[in-house]
Amino acid sequence: MxxxxxxxxxxxxxxxxxxxxxxxxxxxxxxxxxxxxxxxxxxxxxxLPTEAPDTTQTSLNEQEVGVETQTASTDTNNKEKSKIRKLRFLYYSNVSLRAYFDDGSIIDCPRCKLTKENVLSLQNNTAEKAVQTYVIEKDGSLLVDGWKYEYPSVNKDEDYEGWAMINYKWHVKY
Missing domain, CATH: 1.20.5 (Single alpha-helices involved in coiled-coils or other helix-helix interfaces)
Incomplete structure (x- = not known):
């Protein structure tokens, strides 16, 4: 015992x-x-860049990507202009950001939230290569890598995921 x-x-x-x-x-x-x-x-x-490397800057404070402001630069050439890509679509969720640019490239930012800093970082990061490509179909859908369709639409009921930007127009304020 x-x-x-x-x-x-x-x-x-x-x-x-x-x-x-x-x-x-x-x-x-x-x-x-x-x-x-x-x-x-x-x-x-x-x-995060401290200065804008290109001659056009996008105003994110106004939540419109179509509005551009020109800065004075005398030595811009066609090579620099061809490297500038603009954000056309932006999908966000609580785990990542997915940026669709006007040149047909897609860049993912895992573990990025929808903040101004992250969006600016995506826009100004021209050195990063695209993980996927897309084409806009006639019905407005996006054909990703030739086999997957995505349909950008505004969903105001959900705050944690959705399309923040569709065709250069912001639908979500952050």
Missing amino acids: TRFILIIVLSLTLFSCNDQKAKQEELVLKAKELQLQEKELELREKD
Whole structure:
């Protein structure tokens, strides 16, 4: 009987030690996760441009991409103008952004929320290659990679996902 009580006492102490170790490991993991998030934010801040590299800038404060302002530049050439691409469609969800540009390219931004900084980063990032391509069909649908159809439409009932921009026109304020 005393052996049984001794075994129970020992097992309880082992379980309580394991519980404390698990809590300590959980705290260490949370600290590492916070450090990774801080590093990710620092990297995103470095990626944000400080000056506009092209001669046309899009006014996001007015929520219209069609309105352009010209800046004075004397040494612009055709090569620079051909690299400038404009955001035509923008799909957002609570896990990512998906940008459709006027040259037919699609760029994904995983774990990006719908913020001005993320949209500007997508617009000004001309070095990133497209993950997919699309073509606009006659009915207004988007044919992605030649086999998948997407139908941009305004859905005002949902706040966590939908089309923020359709054909250069903003439908969501952020």
